Amino acid sequence: MAQAIVRNVRYAGMASCVPRRILSNIKDCPPQIRSARERIVRNIGIETRRICSEWQYFSDLAFDATERLLAELNWGRDEIDALIVVTQSPDYLIPGTAIILQNRLQLKPTTIAFDINLGCSAYAFGLHVLGAMMASGGIRKGMLLVGDKAASVIDPLFSDAGTATALEYDPDAPPMYFDLNSDGSGYEAIMLPAGGHREPYGLQHALPFKDDDGIWRSPSALVLDGPAVLSFSTQRVPPAVRNLLEFAQCPVADVDYFIFHQANKMINETIRKKLGLDPDKVPSTLHDFGNTSGASIPVTMTARIRDALLEGRKKVLMSGFGIGLSWGSCIVDIENAVFPELIES
Incomplete structure:
Protein backbone atom coordinates (compact mmCIF):
# COMPACT_ATOMS: atom_id res chain seq x y z
CA MET A 1 0.00 0.00 0.00
CA PRO A 175 -4.88 17.46 5.45
CA MET A 176 -6.23 14.83 3.07
CA TYR A 177 -5.20 11.22 3.76
CA PHE A 178 -4.76 8.58 1.06
CA ASP A 179 -4.25 4.83 0.76
CA LEU A 180 -3.67 3.76 -2.87
CA ASN A 181 -2.99 0.27 -4.23
CA SER A 182 -2.65 -1.67 -7.49
CA ASP A 183 -2.34 -5.36 -8.36
CA GLY A 184 -1.83 -5.89 -12.09
CA SER A 185 -1.88 -9.68 -11.74
CA GLY A 186 -5.67 -9.38 -11.92
CA TYR A 187 -5.84 -7.13 -14.99
CA GLU A 188 -7.93 -9.65 -16.96
CA ALA A 189 -10.81 -9.50 -14.44
CA ILE A 190 -12.16 -6.29 -15.99
CA MET A 191 -10.92 -5.84 -19.51
CA LEU A 192 -11.71 -4.48 -22.96
CA PRO A 193 -9.51 -6.85 -24.97
CA ALA A 194 -10.02 -5.39 -28.45
CA GLY A 195 -9.12 -1.94 -29.73
CA GLY A 196 -5.57 -1.46 -28.51
CA HIS A 197 -2.29 -2.12 -30.29
CA ARG A 198 -2.04 -5.68 -28.93
CA GLU A 199 -5.40 -6.64 -30.47
CA PRO A 200 -6.55 -3.99 -32.97
CA TYR A 201 -10.18 -3.96 -34.08
CA GLY A 202 -10.80 -6.34 -36.98
CA LEU A 203 -13.75 -7.72 -38.89
CA GLN A 204 -14.17 -10.49 -36.31
CA HIS A 205 -14.92 -7.89 -33.64
CA ALA A 206 -17.80 -6.43 -35.65
CA LEU A 207 -19.77 -9.70 -35.84
CA PRO A 208 -22.18 -10.17 -32.89
CA PHE A 209 -22.85 -13.60 -31.42
CA LYS A 210 -25.76 -15.06 -29.48
CA ASP A 211 -24.79 -15.89 -25.89
CA ASP A 212 -26.19 -18.68 -23.72
CA ASP A 213 -28.76 -16.31 -22.23
CA GLY A 214 -30.21 -15.60 -25.67
CA ILE A 215 -28.77 -12.09 -25.90
CA TRP A 216 -26.71 -10.94 -28.84
CA ARG A 217 -23.32 -9.64 -27.74
CA SER A 218 -20.32 -8.00 -29.35
CA PRO A 219 -16.83 -9.57 -29.28
CA SER A 220 -15.52 -6.05 -28.65
CA ALA A 221 -17.56 -5.66 -25.44
CA LEU A 222 -16.16 -5.42 -21.92
CA VAL A 223 -15.11 -8.70 -20.31
CA LEU A 224 -16.05 -8.86 -16.62
CA ASP A 225 -15.13 -11.78 -14.35
CA GLY A 226 -17.83 -11.36 -11.72
CA PRO A 227 -16.59 -13.92 -9.15
CA ALA A 228 -13.03 -12.55 -9.36
CA VAL A 229 -14.23 -8.97 -8.88
CA LEU A 230 -16.44 -10.01 -5.95
CA SER A 231 -13.58 -11.83 -4.24
CA PHE A 232 -11.12 -8.99 -4.84
CA SER A 233 -13.46 -6.24 -3.65
CA THR A 234 -14.65 -7.92 -0.48
CA GLN A 235 -11.17 -9.14 0.51
CA ARG A 236 -9.07 -6.08 -0.32
CA VAL A 237 -11.25 -3.07 0.45
CA PRO A 238 -12.16 -3.57 4.15
CA PRO A 239 -8.53 -3.91 5.36
CA ALA A 240 -7.50 -0.99 3.14
CA VAL A 241 -10.17 1.20 4.77
CA ARG A 242 -8.99 0.13 8.23
CA ASN A 243 -5.38 0.88 7.25
CA LEU A 244 -6.37 4.35 6.11
CA LEU A 245 -8.29 5.08 9.32
CA GLU A 246 -5.29 3.96 11.36
CA PHE A 247 -2.89 6.00 9.22
CA ALA A 248 -5.05 9.13 9.66
CA GLN A 249 -5.55 8.34 13.38
CA CYS A 250 -9.25 8.70 12.72
CA PRO A 251 -11.81 6.61 14.66
CA VAL A 252 -14.70 5.21 12.64
CA ALA A 253 -17.11 7.30 14.72
CA ASP A 254 -15.43 10.51 13.52
CA VAL A 255 -16.30 9.83 9.88
CA ASP A 256 -19.65 11.34 8.89
CA TYR A 257 -20.03 9.41 5.64
CA PHE A 258 -18.40 6.44 3.90
CA ILE A 259 -18.84 6.72 0.14
CA PHE A 260 -17.93 3.55 -1.73
CA HIS A 261 -17.71 2.92 -5.45
CA GLN A 262 -21.14 1.71 -6.53
CA ALA A 263 -20.24 -1.75 -7.82
CA ASN A 264 -23.29 -3.82 -6.94
CA LYS A 265 -25.46 -4.44 -3.88
CA MET A 266 -23.81 -7.74 -2.90
CA ILE A 267 -20.29 -6.30 -2.98
CA ASN A 268 -21.15 -3.07 -1.24
CA GLU A 269 -23.22 -4.68 1.49
CA THR A 270 -20.47 -7.23 2.19
CA ILE A 271 -17.91 -4.43 2.54
CA ARG A 272 -20.21 -2.42 4.81
CA LYS A 273 -20.91 -5.38 7.07
CA LYS A 274 -17.24 -6.40 7.28
CA LEU A 275 -16.43 -2.88 8.45
CA GLY A 276 -19.40 -2.81 10.84
CA LEU A 277 -20.70 0.48 9.45
CA ASP A 278 -24.09 2.02 10.17
CA PRO A 279 -26.19 1.91 6.95
CA ASP A 280 -27.13 5.57 7.49
CA LYS A 281 -23.47 6.49 7.05
CA VAL A 282 -23.13 4.55 3.78
CA PRO A 283 -25.36 6.15 1.11
CA SER A 284 -26.00 4.34 -2.16
CA THR A 285 -27.12 5.33 -5.64
CA LEU A 286 -27.10 1.85 -7.17
CA HIS A 287 -30.88 1.57 -7.50
CA ASP A 288 -31.30 4.79 -9.48
CA PHE A 289 -27.96 5.31 -11.24
CA GLY A 290 -26.24 1.93 -11.46
CA ASN A 291 -22.47 1.66 -11.72
CA THR A 292 -21.16 4.99 -13.04
CA SER A 293 -17.53 3.80 -12.98
CA GLY A 294 -15.10 6.39 -11.58
CA ALA A 295 -17.91 8.94 -11.22
CA SER A 296 -19.90 6.82 -8.77
CA ILE A 297 -18.41 8.43 -5.64
CA PRO A 298 -19.07 12.07 -6.63
CA VAL A 299 -22.49 11.16 -8.11
CA THR A 300 -23.45 9.54 -4.80
CA MET A 301 -22.27 12.60 -2.89
CA THR A 302 -24.35 14.89 -5.11
CA ALA A 303 -27.47 12.73 -5.18
CA ARG A 304 -27.53 11.58 -1.55
CA ILE A 305 -25.60 13.86 0.84
CA ARG A 306 -25.47 17.22 -0.94
CA ASP A 307 -27.67 18.95 1.64
CA ALA A 308 -25.61 17.57 4.53
CA LEU A 309 -22.37 18.72 2.91
CA LEU A 310 -23.78 22.24 2.57
CA GLU A 311 -24.73 22.38 6.26
CA GLY A 312 -21.23 22.43 7.74
CA ARG A 313 -17.94 20.59 8.06
CA LYS A 314 -18.12 16.90 7.27
CA LYS A 315 -15.45 14.21 7.29
CA VAL A 316 -15.92 11.90 4.31
CA LEU A 317 -14.11 8.66 3.57
CA MET A 318 -14.23 7.76 -0.14
CA SER A 319 -13.18 4.37 -1.47
CA GLY A 320 -13.07 3.17 -5.08
CA PHE A 321 -12.06 -0.27 -6.34
CA GLY A 322 -12.04 -2.32 -9.52
CA ILE A 323 -10.29 -1.98 -12.87
CA GLY A 324 -6.62 -2.86 -12.83
CA LEU A 325 -7.06 -4.34 -10.31
CA SER A 326 -6.74 -1.20 -8.22
CA TRP A 327 -8.23 0.21 -5.05
CA GLY A 328 -7.85 3.61 -3.45
CA SER A 329 -9.34 5.40 -0.47
CA CYS A 330 -9.08 8.88 0.97
CA ILE A 331 -10.33 10.89 3.93
CA VAL A 332 -11.31 14.47 3.14
CA ASP A 333 -12.69 17.18 5.42
CA ILE A 334 -15.23 19.22 3.49
CA GLU A 335 -16.42 22.65 4.61
CA ASN A 336 -17.79 25.71 2.81
CA ALA A 337 -17.62 23.86 -0.50
CA VAL A 338 -19.92 24.42 -3.48
CA PHE A 339 -22.23 21.55 -4.52
CA PRO A 340 -24.61 22.32 -7.39
CA GLU A 341 -27.74 20.21 -7.70
CA LEU A 342 -27.49 17.15 -9.96
CA ILE A 343 -27.21 18.28 -13.58
CA GLU A 344 -29.20 16.43 -16.25
CA SER A 345 -27.93 17.00 -19.76
Whole structure:
Protein backbone atom coordinates (compact mmCIF):
# COMPACT_ATOMS: atom_id res chain seq x y z
CA MET A 1 0.00 0.00 0.00
CA ALA A 2 1.05 3.57 -0.68
CA GLN A 3 -0.11 5.97 1.99
CA ALA A 4 0.24 9.71 1.68
CA ILE A 5 -0.88 13.03 3.15
CA VAL A 6 -1.76 16.03 1.00
CA ARG A 7 -1.55 19.32 2.86
CA ASN A 8 -2.48 22.89 1.96
CA VAL A 9 -5.23 21.90 -0.48
CA ARG A 10 -8.93 22.64 0.06
CA TYR A 11 -11.82 20.71 -1.43
CA ALA A 12 -13.63 23.71 -2.92
CA GLY A 13 -16.57 22.10 -4.71
CA MET A 14 -17.95 19.39 -6.94
CA ALA A 15 -20.62 18.97 -9.61
CA SER A 16 -22.11 15.85 -11.19
CA CYS A 17 -23.81 15.54 -14.57
CA VAL A 18 -25.82 12.58 -15.90
CA PRO A 19 -27.75 12.09 -19.15
CA ARG A 20 -31.48 12.80 -19.09
CA ARG A 21 -32.27 9.46 -20.69
CA ILE A 22 -33.28 6.82 -18.12
CA LEU A 23 -33.13 3.12 -18.95
CA SER A 24 -34.98 0.52 -16.87
CA ASN A 25 -33.32 -2.86 -16.44
CA ILE A 26 -36.76 -4.50 -16.31
CA LYS A 27 -39.17 -2.43 -18.41
CA ASP A 28 -36.69 -1.81 -21.23
CA CYS A 29 -35.38 -5.35 -21.66
CA PRO A 30 -36.63 -8.02 -24.11
CA PRO A 31 -39.71 -9.88 -22.73
CA GLN A 32 -38.04 -13.29 -23.00
CA ILE A 33 -35.38 -12.36 -20.43
CA ARG A 34 -37.51 -10.26 -18.08
CA SER A 35 -37.72 -12.89 -15.33
CA ALA A 36 -33.95 -13.41 -15.44
CA ARG A 37 -33.41 -9.66 -15.42
CA GLU A 38 -35.69 -9.31 -12.37
CA ARG A 39 -33.45 -11.77 -10.50
CA ILE A 40 -30.39 -9.77 -11.52
CA VAL A 41 -31.99 -6.56 -10.29
CA ARG A 42 -32.73 -8.15 -6.92
CA ASN A 43 -29.13 -9.35 -6.59
CA ILE A 44 -27.21 -6.33 -7.89
CA GLY A 45 -29.68 -3.66 -6.76
CA ILE A 46 -29.68 -1.69 -10.03
CA GLU A 47 -33.13 -0.92 -11.44
CA THR A 48 -32.55 2.17 -13.59
CA ARG A 49 -29.50 3.58 -15.33
CA ARG A 50 -28.56 6.74 -17.23
CA ILE A 51 -27.44 6.42 -20.83
CA CYS A 52 -26.10 9.05 -23.21
CA SER A 53 -27.96 10.12 -26.32
CA GLU A 54 -26.43 9.14 -29.67
CA TRP A 55 -24.61 12.48 -29.96
CA GLN A 56 -23.42 12.59 -26.35
CA TYR A 57 -20.10 11.51 -24.83
CA PHE A 58 -18.33 11.61 -21.48
CA SER A 59 -16.60 14.86 -22.37
CA ASP A 60 -19.98 16.54 -22.93
CA LEU A 61 -21.13 15.56 -19.44
CA ALA A 62 -17.82 16.64 -17.89
CA PHE A 63 -18.00 19.94 -19.78
CA ASP A 64 -21.49 20.69 -18.43
CA ALA A 65 -20.42 19.79 -14.87
CA THR A 66 -17.35 22.03 -15.11
CA GLU A 67 -19.29 24.97 -16.54
CA ARG A 68 -21.81 24.82 -13.70
CA LEU A 69 -19.15 24.43 -11.03
CA LEU A 70 -17.03 27.32 -12.31
CA ALA A 71 -20.12 29.54 -12.39
CA GLU A 72 -21.18 28.71 -8.82
CA LEU A 73 -17.62 29.05 -7.52
CA ASN A 74 -17.32 32.37 -9.36
CA TRP A 75 -13.87 31.30 -10.56
CA GLY A 76 -12.43 32.95 -13.63
CA ARG A 77 -11.29 30.67 -16.43
CA ASP A 78 -7.87 32.34 -16.39
CA GLU A 79 -7.47 31.24 -12.73
CA ILE A 80 -7.40 27.52 -13.53
CA ASP A 81 -3.82 26.24 -13.50
CA ALA A 82 -4.45 22.51 -13.97
CA LEU A 83 -7.09 20.29 -15.59
CA ILE A 84 -6.85 16.53 -15.06
CA VAL A 85 -9.27 14.11 -16.70
CA VAL A 86 -9.60 10.56 -15.37
CA THR A 87 -11.60 8.42 -17.79
CA GLN A 88 -11.61 5.26 -19.87
CA SER A 89 -13.94 6.88 -22.42
CA PRO A 90 -11.75 9.40 -24.25
CA ASP A 91 -13.06 11.27 -27.27
CA TYR A 92 -10.12 9.91 -29.28
CA LEU A 93 -7.17 7.59 -28.66
CA ILE A 94 -5.05 10.69 -29.19
CA PRO A 95 -4.98 13.53 -28.24
CA GLY A 96 -6.07 13.37 -24.61
CA THR A 97 -9.57 14.51 -23.69
CA ALA A 98 -8.16 16.97 -21.14
CA ILE A 99 -6.40 18.84 -23.94
CA ILE A 100 -9.64 19.08 -25.90
CA LEU A 101 -11.62 20.22 -22.85
CA GLN A 102 -8.97 22.80 -21.94
CA ASN A 103 -9.68 24.47 -25.27
CA ARG A 104 -13.45 23.91 -25.16
CA LEU A 105 -13.67 25.43 -21.66
CA GLN A 106 -11.56 28.37 -22.89
CA LEU A 107 -8.95 27.93 -20.18
CA LYS A 108 -5.64 29.76 -20.58
CA PRO A 109 -3.00 28.17 -22.85
CA THR A 110 -0.63 27.73 -19.90
CA THR A 111 -3.05 25.37 -18.13
CA ILE A 112 -1.58 21.94 -17.36
CA ALA A 113 -3.93 19.40 -18.97
CA PHE A 114 -3.58 15.62 -19.24
CA ASP A 115 -5.51 12.35 -19.00
CA ILE A 116 -5.27 9.40 -16.62
CA ASN A 117 -6.63 6.03 -17.77
CA LEU A 118 -8.48 4.62 -14.76
CA GLY A 119 -12.04 3.58 -13.94
CA CYS A 120 -13.62 2.38 -10.70
CA SER A 121 -10.87 3.66 -8.39
CA ALA A 122 -10.44 6.89 -10.34
CA TYR A 123 -11.67 9.42 -7.80
CA ALA A 124 -9.21 8.80 -4.97
CA PHE A 125 -6.29 8.45 -7.40
CA GLY A 126 -7.28 11.62 -9.23
CA LEU A 127 -7.65 13.64 -6.04
CA HIS A 128 -4.20 12.56 -4.94
CA VAL A 129 -2.51 13.36 -8.26
CA LEU A 130 -4.02 16.84 -8.49
CA GLY A 131 -3.71 17.52 -4.75
CA ALA A 132 -0.05 16.48 -4.67
CA MET A 133 0.69 18.73 -7.64
CA MET A 134 -0.94 21.66 -5.86
CA ALA A 135 0.47 21.12 -2.38
CA SER A 136 3.62 23.18 -2.95
CA GLY A 137 1.61 26.23 -3.98
CA GLY A 138 2.77 26.48 -7.57
CA ILE A 139 -0.73 25.58 -8.77
CA ARG A 140 -3.39 27.66 -7.04
CA LYS A 141 -6.60 26.28 -8.53
CA GLY A 142 -7.21 22.97 -10.28
CA MET A 143 -10.07 20.96 -11.75
CA LEU A 144 -10.45 17.17 -11.68
CA LEU A 145 -12.90 15.69 -14.21
CA VAL A 146 -13.89 12.07 -13.63
CA GLY A 147 -16.36 9.76 -15.35
CA ASP A 148 -17.15 7.46 -18.23
CA LYS A 149 -19.55 6.67 -21.03
CA ALA A 150 -20.00 3.01 -20.13
CA ALA A 151 -23.73 2.29 -20.47
CA SER A 152 -25.30 0.04 -23.09
CA VAL A 153 -28.86 -1.06 -23.68
CA ILE A 154 -27.89 -4.71 -23.13
CA ASP A 155 -25.65 -4.63 -20.06
CA PRO A 156 -27.58 -4.18 -16.77
CA LEU A 157 -24.71 -2.71 -14.74
CA PHE A 158 -23.27 0.48 -16.13
CA SER A 159 -24.40 4.09 -16.39
CA ASP A 160 -22.94 7.25 -17.90
CA ALA A 161 -21.82 10.26 -15.87
CA GLY A 162 -19.31 13.09 -15.80
CA THR A 163 -18.15 15.03 -12.74
CA ALA A 164 -15.98 18.03 -11.95
CA THR A 165 -14.17 18.65 -8.66
CA ALA A 166 -12.43 21.91 -7.75
CA LEU A 167 -9.35 22.02 -5.52
CA GLU A 168 -7.73 25.22 -4.23
CA TYR A 169 -4.39 25.92 -2.58
CA ASP A 170 -5.03 26.93 1.04
CA PRO A 171 -2.33 26.79 3.80
CA ASP A 172 -5.09 26.50 6.39
CA ALA A 173 -6.82 23.51 4.78
CA PRO A 174 -7.06 20.29 6.82
CA PRO A 175 -4.88 17.46 5.45
CA MET A 176 -6.23 14.83 3.07
CA TYR A 177 -5.20 11.22 3.76
CA PHE A 178 -4.76 8.58 1.06
CA ASP A 179 -4.25 4.83 0.76
CA LEU A 180 -3.67 3.76 -2.87
CA ASN A 181 -2.99 0.27 -4.23
CA SER A 182 -2.65 -1.67 -7.49
CA ASP A 183 -2.34 -5.36 -8.36
CA GLY A 184 -1.83 -5.89 -12.09
CA SER A 185 -1.88 -9.68 -11.74
CA GLY A 186 -5.67 -9.38 -11.92
CA TYR A 187 -5.84 -7.13 -14.99
CA GLU A 188 -7.93 -9.65 -16.96
CA ALA A 189 -10.81 -9.50 -14.44
CA ILE A 190 -12.16 -6.29 -15.99
CA MET A 191 -10.92 -5.84 -19.51
CA LEU A 192 -11.71 -4.48 -22.96
CA PRO A 193 -9.51 -6.85 -24.97
CA ALA A 194 -10.02 -5.39 -28.45
CA GLY A 195 -9.12 -1.94 -29.73
CA GLY A 196 -5.57 -1.46 -28.51
CA HIS A 197 -2.29 -2.12 -30.29
CA ARG A 198 -2.04 -5.68 -28.93
CA GLU A 199 -5.40 -6.64 -30.47
CA PRO A 200 -6.55 -3.99 -32.97
CA TYR A 201 -10.18 -3.96 -34.08
CA GLY A 202 -10.80 -6.34 -36.98
CA LEU A 203 -13.75 -7.72 -38.89
CA GLN A 204 -14.17 -10.49 -36.31
CA HIS A 205 -14.92 -7.89 -33.64
CA ALA A 206 -17.80 -6.43 -35.65
CA LEU A 207 -19.77 -9.70 -35.84
CA PRO A 208 -22.18 -10.17 -32.89
CA PHE A 209 -22.85 -13.60 -31.42
CA LYS A 210 -25.76 -15.06 -29.48
CA ASP A 211 -24.79 -15.89 -25.89
CA ASP A 212 -26.19 -18.68 -23.72
CA ASP A 213 -28.76 -16.31 -22.23
CA GLY A 214 -30.21 -15.60 -25.67
CA ILE A 215 -28.77 -12.09 -25.90
CA TRP A 216 -26.71 -10.94 -28.84
CA ARG A 217 -23.32 -9.64 -27.74
CA SER A 218 -20.32 -8.00 -29.35
CA PRO A 219 -16.83 -9.57 -29.28
CA SER A 220 -15.52 -6.05 -28.65
CA ALA A 221 -17.56 -5.66 -25.44
CA LEU A 222 -16.16 -5.42 -21.92
CA VAL A 223 -15.11 -8.70 -20.31
CA LEU A 224 -16.05 -8.86 -16.62
CA ASP A 225 -15.13 -11.78 -14.35
CA GLY A 226 -17.83 -11.36 -11.72
CA PRO A 227 -16.59 -13.92 -9.15
CA ALA A 228 -13.03 -12.55 -9.36
CA VAL A 229 -14.23 -8.97 -8.88
CA LEU A 230 -16.44 -10.01 -5.95
CA SER A 231 -13.58 -11.83 -4.24
CA PHE A 232 -11.12 -8.99 -4.84
CA SER A 233 -13.46 -6.24 -3.65
CA THR A 234 -14.65 -7.92 -0.48
CA GLN A 235 -11.17 -9.14 0.51
CA ARG A 236 -9.07 -6.08 -0.32
CA VAL A 237 -11.25 -3.07 0.45
CA PRO A 238 -12.16 -3.57 4.15
CA PRO A 239 -8.53 -3.91 5.36
CA ALA A 240 -7.50 -0.99 3.14
CA VAL A 241 -10.17 1.20 4.77
CA ARG A 242 -8.99 0.13 8.23
CA ASN A 243 -5.38 0.88 7.25
CA LEU A 244 -6.37 4.35 6.11
CA LEU A 245 -8.29 5.08 9.32
CA GLU A 246 -5.29 3.96 11.36
CA PHE A 247 -2.89 6.00 9.22
CA ALA A 248 -5.05 9.13 9.66
CA GLN A 249 -5.55 8.34 13.38
CA CYS A 250 -9.25 8.70 12.72
CA PRO A 251 -11.81 6.61 14.66
CA VAL A 252 -14.70 5.21 12.64
CA ALA A 253 -17.11 7.30 14.72
CA ASP A 254 -15.43 10.51 13.52
CA VAL A 255 -16.30 9.83 9.88
CA ASP A 256 -19.65 11.34 8.89
CA TYR A 257 -20.03 9.41 5.64
CA PHE A 258 -18.40 6.44 3.90
CA ILE A 259 -18.84 6.72 0.14
CA PHE A 260 -17.93 3.55 -1.73
CA HIS A 261 -17.71 2.92 -5.45
CA GLN A 262 -21.14 1.71 -6.53
CA ALA A 263 -20.24 -1.75 -7.82
CA ASN A 264 -23.29 -3.82 -6.94
CA LYS A 265 -25.46 -4.44 -3.88
CA MET A 266 -23.81 -7.74 -2.90
CA ILE A 267 -20.29 -6.30 -2.98
CA ASN A 268 -21.15 -3.07 -1.24
CA GLU A 269 -23.22 -4.68 1.49
CA THR A 270 -20.47 -7.23 2.19
CA ILE A 271 -17.91 -4.43 2.54
CA ARG A 272 -20.21 -2.42 4.81
CA LYS A 273 -20.91 -5.38 7.07
CA LYS A 274 -17.24 -6.40 7.28
CA LEU A 275 -16.43 -2.88 8.45
CA GLY A 276 -19.40 -2.81 10.84
CA LEU A 277 -20.70 0.48 9.45
CA ASP A 278 -24.09 2.02 10.17
CA PRO A 279 -26.19 1.91 6.95
CA ASP A 280 -27.13 5.57 7.49
CA LYS A 281 -23.47 6.49 7.05
CA VAL A 282 -23.13 4.55 3.78
CA PRO A 283 -25.36 6.15 1.11
CA SER A 284 -26.00 4.34 -2.16
CA THR A 285 -27.12 5.33 -5.64
CA LEU A 286 -27.10 1.85 -7.17
CA HIS A 287 -30.88 1.57 -7.50
CA ASP A 288 -31.30 4.79 -9.48
CA PHE A 289 -27.96 5.31 -11.24
CA GLY A 290 -26.24 1.93 -11.46
CA ASN A 291 -22.47 1.66 -11.72
CA THR A 292 -21.16 4.99 -13.04
CA SER A 293 -17.53 3.80 -12.98
CA GLY A 294 -15.10 6.39 -11.58
CA ALA A 295 -17.91 8.94 -11.22
CA SER A 296 -19.90 6.82 -8.77
CA ILE A 297 -18.41 8.43 -5.64
CA PRO A 298 -19.07 12.07 -6.63
CA VAL A 299 -22.49 11.16 -8.11
CA THR A 300 -23.45 9.54 -4.80
CA MET A 301 -22.27 12.60 -2.89
CA THR A 302 -24.35 14.89 -5.11
CA ALA A 303 -27.47 12.73 -5.18
CA ARG A 304 -27.53 11.58 -1.55
CA ILE A 305 -25.60 13.86 0.84
CA ARG A 306 -25.47 17.22 -0.94
CA ASP A 307 -27.67 18.95 1.64
CA ALA A 308 -25.61 17.57 4.53
CA LEU A 309 -22.37 18.72 2.91
CA LEU A 310 -23.78 22.24 2.57
CA GLU A 311 -24.73 22.38 6.26
CA GLY A 312 -21.23 22.43 7.74
CA ARG A 313 -17.94 20.59 8.06
CA LYS A 314 -18.12 16.90 7.27
CA LYS A 315 -15.45 14.21 7.29
CA VAL A 316 -15.92 11.90 4.31
CA LEU A 317 -14.11 8.66 3.57
CA MET A 318 -14.23 7.76 -0.14
CA SER A 319 -13.18 4.37 -1.47
CA GLY A 320 -13.07 3.17 -5.08
CA PHE A 321 -12.06 -0.27 -6.34
CA GLY A 322 -12.04 -2.32 -9.52
CA ILE A 323 -10.29 -1.98 -12.87
CA GLY A 324 -6.62 -2.86 -12.83
CA LEU A 325 -7.06 -4.34 -10.31
CA SER A 326 -6.74 -1.20 -8.22
CA TRP A 327 -8.23 0.21 -5.05
CA GLY A 328 -7.85 3.61 -3.45
CA SER A 329 -9.34 5.40 -0.47
CA CYS A 330 -9.08 8.88 0.97
CA ILE A 331 -10.33 10.89 3.93
CA VAL A 332 -11.31 14.47 3.14
CA ASP A 333 -12.69 17.18 5.42
CA ILE A 334 -15.23 19.22 3.49
CA GLU A 335 -16.42 22.65 4.61
CA ASN A 336 -17.79 25.71 2.81
CA ALA A 337 -17.62 23.86 -0.50
CA VAL A 338 -19.92 24.42 -3.48
CA PHE A 339 -22.23 21.55 -4.52
CA PRO A 340 -24.61 22.32 -7.39
CA GLU A 341 -27.74 20.21 -7.70
CA LEU A 342 -27.49 17.15 -9.96
CA ILE A 343 -27.21 18.28 -13.58
CA GLU A 344 -29.20 16.43 -16.25
CA SER A 345 -27.93 17.00 -19.76
